[in-house]
Amino acid sequence: MQTLASLVVLLLLACLCGVHHGSPLPQEVLPRPQENFELEKLLGRWYEVAVVATCPYYMQAQKDNPAIVKFELYNSTEDNVVKMRGTVPSPGSCKQISVDFHLTNQSGHFYHHFDEFNADVETYVVQTNYNEYVIWVILSTEQPSGIKTTLVKLYSRAMNVSESVLTKYKALVRTQGMSEDVIIFKDNKGECDQINAARPV
Structure with missing residues (x-):
């Protein structure tokens, strides 16, 4: 169970570090x-095809297993909730997270705890054309410490993306104070065909 929990922590949309790495973004540049x-x-x-984060532990984990992760985003039966389910490649099997x-008053801005x-x-859709990328x-904030982490992720409808999309992604990464040189581009290791129980967060 501890192994699965660690995997979930590393691959979810949040990255939490035990020490502060970088300053929080000022309100005006959120x-x-x-x-x-x-x-x-x-x-x-x-498909999650690229990622960069201010958390070095997260980045190291991604380097250790840079596999493309498949996600399904769908409506929930609960009001103002959208669900995301991910299939994470794991040696010998797959894990589902x-x-x-939760929808907020700002369109394209989501929240979960x-x-x-x-x-x-806090998750923001900053660029999309819906049918390609x-x-x-x-932005995650750990309580009560206030430790903050920023991630920028690129999802694609296919397991590859065009050069024009990569250019947009790299430009967005720079606006968040990170270098494009440290972006991790995921490897296509195929889709999982063995699914274990989902673990909600």
Whole structure:
């Protein structure tokens, strides 16, 4: 169980560090969600193909196993909730993880609370054309320490992306104060065909 918990911590949309790495973003430069965002168009299958974060532990874990992760984003029966389920490649099998995104008053901005680390996680859709790619900026704040982590993730409808999309992603990474040189581009190791029980967070 501890191994699965560690895997979930490393691959979810939040990255939590035990020490402070970098300053929190000032309020005036918080991510701005895409204008005229349409949630229904974002639903469906996505592949996580690239990631960068201010958390060195997370980055090291991604380097150790840089496999593309498949996600399904779909509506929930609960009001103002969108669910995401991910299939994580693991030696000999696959693990399934899930998270409930709560809609906020700002279109394209989601919230969830990670109970295991008492962390508030804000997720922003900053760029997407819905049928090809989406770029997420994720800010997590651990309580009560106030430790903050920033992630920028690139999802694609396919396991590869065009050079024009990569250029947009790298530019977005720079706006968050990170270098494009440290971006981790995921490897296509195929899709999982053996699924273990989901672990919600």
